[in-house]
Amino acid sequence: MVDSKIKVGIAGLGKMGLVHAGILNGLQGSRVVAAADPSKWARSALGGLTSSVEMFTDAEDMIRSAELDAVVIATPVDQHVPMCMACVERRLPFFVEKPLTTQAGQAEELVQQLRERRMAHMVGYMTRYVDSFVKGHELVRSGCLGQIQRVTATIYVSQLFRRGKGWRYNKTLSGGGVLLSQGSHLLDLLTWYLGPVARVNGRVQSVYSQEVEDFAHIFLEFSSGVTGWVDSSWSVRFRRMVEITIELQGVDGNLIVTDDTVRLYLERGFGELSPGWNVWNAVDLYRPVELDIGGPQYTREDVAFLDAVRMGRPGDIDMDQAIHVQRIVDAAYASSAVNGAPEEVST
Amino acid sequence: MTAIEPIDQIIAGHNSFFGVDHLSQARGAEKAEKFANVENIVGVLRLCDDLGVSAVMMSTHPRAVEVSRVLAAQSELAARIRIYPLVPYIQKYVRGSNEKGLANLVLDTIGQAPLGQRLALMLKGGKGVVRKDLEQMLRLLLDIELLPFKDLKLGAVFLHDALTDLALGLGLEHLLTIYRRHVEETYGVRAGLTTKNLPLLRDRLEAMGWTNPLVMASLNAVGFYVNPSLEQCAETVRRPGLDFVAMSTLASGHLRPEEAYRYLGQFPEIRSVVVGMSQREHLEETVQALRQHLPWLDSRGREEPCPSEIRE
Numbered sequence: 202m203v204d205s206k207i208k209v210g211i212a213g214l215g216k217m218g219l220v221h222a223g224i225l226n227g228l229q230g231s232r233v234v235a236a237a238d239p240s241k242w243a244r245s246a247l248g249g250l251t252s253s254v255e256m257f258t259d260a261e262d263m264i265r266s267a268e269l270d271a272v273v274i275a276t277p278v279d280q281h282v283p284m285c286m287a288c289v290e291r292r293l294p295f296f297v298e299k300p301l302t303t304q305a306g307q308a309e310e311l312v313q314q315l316r317e318r319r320m321a322h323m324v325g326y327m328t329r330y331v332d333s334f335v336k337g338h339e340l341v342r343s344g345c346l347g348q349i350q351r352v353t354a355t356i357y358v359s360q361l362f363r364r365g366k367g368w369r370y371n372k373t374l375s376g377g378g379v380l381l382s383q384g385s386h387l388l389d390l391l392t393w394y395l396g397p398v399a400r401v402n403g404r405v406q407s408v409y410s411q412e413v414e415d416f417a418h419i420f421l422e423f424s425s426g427v428t429g430w431v432d433s434s435w436s437v438r439f440r441r442m443v444e445i446t447i448e449l450q451g452v453d454g455n456l457i458v459t460d461d462t463v464r465l466y467l468e469r470g471f472g473e474l475s476p477g478w479n480v481w482n483a484v485d486l487y488r489p490v491e492l493d494i495g496g497p498q499y500t501r502e503d504v505a506f507l508d509a510v511r512m513g514r515p516g517d518i519d520m521d522q523a524i525h526v527q528r529i530v531d532a533a534y535a536s537s538a539v540n541g542a543p544e545e546v547s548t
Numbered sequence: 549m550t551a552i553e554p555i556d557q558i559i560a561g562h563n564s565f566f567g568v569d570h571l572s573q574a575r576g577a578e579k580a581e582k583f584a585n586v587e588n589i590v591g592v593l594r595l596c597d598d599l600g601v602s603a604v605m606m607s608t609h610p611r612a613v614e615v616s617r618v619l620a621a622q623s624e625l626a627a628r629i630r631i632y633p634l635v636p637y638i639q640k641y642v643r644g645s646n647e648k649g650l651a652n653l654v655l656d657t658i659g660q661a662p663l664g665q666r667l668a669l670m671l672k673g674g675k676g677v678v679r680k681d682l683e684q685m686l687r688l689l690l691d692i693e694l695l696p697f698k699d700l701k702l703g704a705v706f707l708h709d710a711l712t713d714l715a716l717g718l719g720l721e722h723l724l725t726i727y728r729r730h731v732e733e734t735y736g737v738r739a740g741l742t743t744k745n746l747p748l749l750r751d752r753l754e755a756m757g758w759t760n761p762l763v764m765a766s767l768n769a770v771g772f773y774v775n776p777s778l779e780q781c782a783e784t785v786r787r788p789g790l791d792f793v794a795m796s797t798l799a800s801g802h803l804r805p806e807e808a809y810r811y812l813g814q815f816p817e818i819r820s821v822v823v824g825m826s827q828r829e830h831l832e833e834t835v836q837a838l839r840q841h842l843p844w845l846d847s848r849g850r851e852e853p854c855p856s857e858i859r860e
Contacts, residue, residue, distance in 0.1 A: 215650045216642065223717025227748075233718075240651050246682055251719055366648035441639060484802040489775045493744040494713045497775075 207510055210235040210269045212260035212284055214243045217298055217325075218275035222247075223494040224503045225273065231507055235267040261287045269293060271321075271510050277368040278376050282307050285322070289314050294321035294510040296503075300385045301520070303376025305527040305547070308520075315520045321509040323502075323516030324523035326389040328445065330501035332486035334390055337447065337458035341394045345471040346451025352395065352421075352429030356387045358443040360435040361409050370410050378413030380405060381530050384433035387445060388526045389518070391421070391431070394449070397525055399424045402541045403533030409436055419533045552738055552856075555704045555762070556603030557845040558838060559632055560596045561795070561824040586611070586618045593619065593629060595828055599835050603630045603703050605822055608637040613696040620699040630703035634742065635693040638710045654685070657692060664688045686723065687730045694735070705731045706740040706764055713745055721752045725858060728758075738762050738856070740793065745775050747784045757859035760789055764822065766796035768803060769811035785815050791856065795822040798834075805837035813841035821845060 209231055211222045218238070226233040237257035238244050248256040257263035260280070264272055264287040274284045274297040282302045288295035289311065301324055302308040315322060328334050340346070368374040369382060380403075392398060400422045405414035415436040422428050442460075449456045454467040461483040470476050490500040509516035528546050536544040593604060606612055612633075620626050644653040658664035667685060694705065707727055715723050724741060731739035740762035743749040753761045766773035767781060773796050774781050785792050794815075798808045801824070812818060821838060825831040838845060 219650075219714060219718070223714045226719060227717030243651050247718070253719065367652060368649065482802065484770055484772045484799045487770075487772050489771060489777055491776050492713075492717060492748065493773075493775045494717045495710055 207231040207270045207507055208234045208268065210237070210263050210267050210272045212237050212263065212272060212274045213276035214238040214247060215275060218273070220495050220499055221273045221275060221296070221503060224492060224500050227492045227494065228503070228507070229491065235263050235269060237263040260284055264288055264291060264293060271295065271506070274298060277374045279303050279374045282311055285311050289318065289320070292320060296323045296325060296506045298325040299389070299523070300376065300381050300530070301523040301527050303373070305524055305531050308524055308527065312520050312524050315515070319514060321513055321515065322520060323506045323509055324518045324520065325502060326386060326518050326523070327498050327502045328386045328390055329393060329518060330498035330505070331460060332483070332488065333458055333461055333463050333481070336463045336481055336486055337456060338394055340456055340463070340465055341449065343471070345454060345465070345467060345474055346449060346456055347453030349395065349427050349449055349451045352391065352427060352447065352449050354387050354391060354429070354431045354445070354447040356383050356433045356443065356445045357437045357440045358383065358435050359438055359440045361415060362436060364409055364411065370413055372412040375413060377530060377534065378405070378407070378410055378417070379415055379433050379435045380417035380419070380533060383435060383443060384417055384431060385526050385530060387431055387433065388529050389522070390445070390447065392522065392525060395423050395425060395427055397424045398422065398529050398546050400543050400545050401529060401532045401536055402543050403536040404541050405534065405537045417533065552732060552736060555738060555820055556630060557820045558601045558603065558835070559703070559793070559820060559822045560593070560601050560604040561822050562605045562607050562634070586614050589615050590618050590622065592825065594625060595831060596825060597625060597628055599831055601835065602628045603632060605632045605634055606697070607634045608693045608696060610637070610640065616696045616700055626700060630701045631697050632703045632706060633694055633697055634706045634708055635690065636708060636711070638708050654689070658685055658688045661688055661692055683726050686726055690727065690730055702735055702737045704738040704740050704762065705735065706742050709742040709744050712741045712743045712749065716745060716749055716752060721756055724753070725756060728858070740764055744773060747776070747780045750784050750790060759859060760791050760856040762791040762793065762856065764793035764795050767794040767812065767815070768797055768799040768808060770799050770802060772796055772799040772802065782815070785817055788817070790817070791819045792817060793820040793822060794818050797821055798824065805834045809837040809841035816844060818842065818845070
């Protein structure tokens with residue numbers, strides 16, 4: 202019998218590489234056949250325990266020589282674009298973790314190549330697959346809020362209270378701090394909800410980190426004219442897990458979306474939605490998945506990527522969307538460097 | 549295997565002690581405030597004990613050390629209460645790997661133990677690592693996780709679903725056998741697995757020759773955290789040969805105890821139930837509904853000893 206499973210290679214065996222490897226190896230429609238990591242013991246941990254996965258030291262080597270149908274890129278950020286380019290050269294569908302790159306400029310050629318080739322690829326902004334944010338998107342797009350007037354959004358986690366170790370805190374390898382690493386999830390959600398951003402004012406602050414920011418505050422002006430702000434930090438207290446809150450105000454109501462709850466207030470009824478408060482909690486919104494490793498959103502994200510591979514087209518979150526988020530972050534850093542003066546988001 | 553003690557039939561959940569709330573992170577933070585004082589946690593354990601529930605799940609949250617110390621000092625209570633550690637505290641690993649990378653985190657952790665220092669140096673040194681070293685590393689990690697409970701009575705140990713399910717996904721189920729052997733041989737209690745993928749886990753364990761595995765998973769009428777479907781999980785629980793512990797039975801407080809346990813009453817196969825409890829009224833209502841709808845669970849009782857083994 203011909204093996205019809207999509208054969209996947211994993212570049213980078215850190216936390217996210219292992220989660221994707223577990224899901225893509227466990228789902229019915231795919232299996233992991235190769236993996237790459239420069240750390241010898243990480244390789245031997247997986248390679249020594251399972252004989253069915255071919256191990257590589259160098260991920261580009263894996264991309265060029267292993268017999269694969271798709272690649273997951275979960276390396277430090279500075280290696281994302283070179284790996285993506287290696288996949289494009291081989292016409293090999295790829296999934297790349299967020300954020301896309303350290304600076305938008307690094308990815309311009311990649312973006313151009315993908316516009317010309319329309320091959321299967323996807324960028325891992327997984328919060329788009331969290332039930333509550335999916336519901337929030339559905340409500341925003343339904344028009345129930347009427348003309349949207351303003352948006353405020355925060356993303357916080359208690360993660361860093363001393364100088365961090367590892368690539369995330371090295372600006373050359375990571376490209377930036379909390380704004381790029383975690384705030385980018387929020388910017389992705391906001392552009393998904395409200396469309397592109399035209400200009401920003403940004404202020405970033407480092408307290409524990411030497412090279413990257415631990416706090417970031419941005420004022421956003423969307424192309425649609427909606428304005429609002431985003432605040433992000435990984436050095437606030439009392440946030441056991443990453444917590445996102447998005448609040449939108451429109452002429453006809455308010456919408457508050459968090460990681461587990463959606464609260465909608467409407468001045469008057471809209472379709473099946475009643476006037477006053479409409480609330481959905483995590484249980485109301487829960488939908489099961491074929492295999493859950495670390496949260497159903499990761500499975501949905503990987504299933505969406507596999508669909509894109511099968512169809513031979515870009516996935517839900519394509520390069521054009523990811524580069525826009527990157528350009529917003531770049532503009533915010535540029536603005537902060539000139540004390541928060543307004544900065545156009547390049548197109 | 550029969551030397552190992554059976555598990556308690558009603559086990560108090562620990563989430564609220566540590567600010568974990570799957571329905572609302574905001575509500576979790578409120579509970580964390582209430583239990584910021586360890587005396588309040590011990591107070592709830594005393595309350596549970598008064599109501600006949602003398603078993604408590606305990607995550608290896610950083611605060612578990614402090615809770616264990618305070619509990620151990622109450623010798624009379626500590627002698628009655630059995631602790632069910634859930635290892636590891638996964639947020640510690642998520643945050644730690646964001647802070648310094650997963651590989652560094654694991655090596656630094658095992659490096660803390662006297663026996664682990666040499667192994668950590670060896671792994672860091674990038675010398676050829678053999679399977680035996682990695683298995684030793686897993687055992688060390690387990691011992692380090694269980695250290696906070698060294699002065700307390702253990703009921704059983706449960707492995708966090710993130711790790712059970714990752715092993716399942718990666719096809720590394722044999723690691724679960726290493727885990728199980730180590731817990732049973734070193735601590736003399738049963739080694740349970742927590743999962744969000746019950747039907748798949750059961751199939752894989754049976755394929756490895758496990759009989760009557762001890763497995764904890766969500767089961768509730770609304771299918772919260774139940775994969776791939778409520779029907780498939782219900783069928784898996786009903787099939788004989790599984791020591792099933794039901795969790796998320798109230799769907800994180802979405803269901804009232806009365807309706808939640810009326811539903812679970814149709815599963816006489818349930819061996820044990822984990823129930824969240826932080827207030828007296830809630831606790832009384834829960835225990836009463838459990839006794840009415842799952843009368844075979846006697847809070848003072850333990851399940852029948854059953855042969856549970858790994859057939860090679």
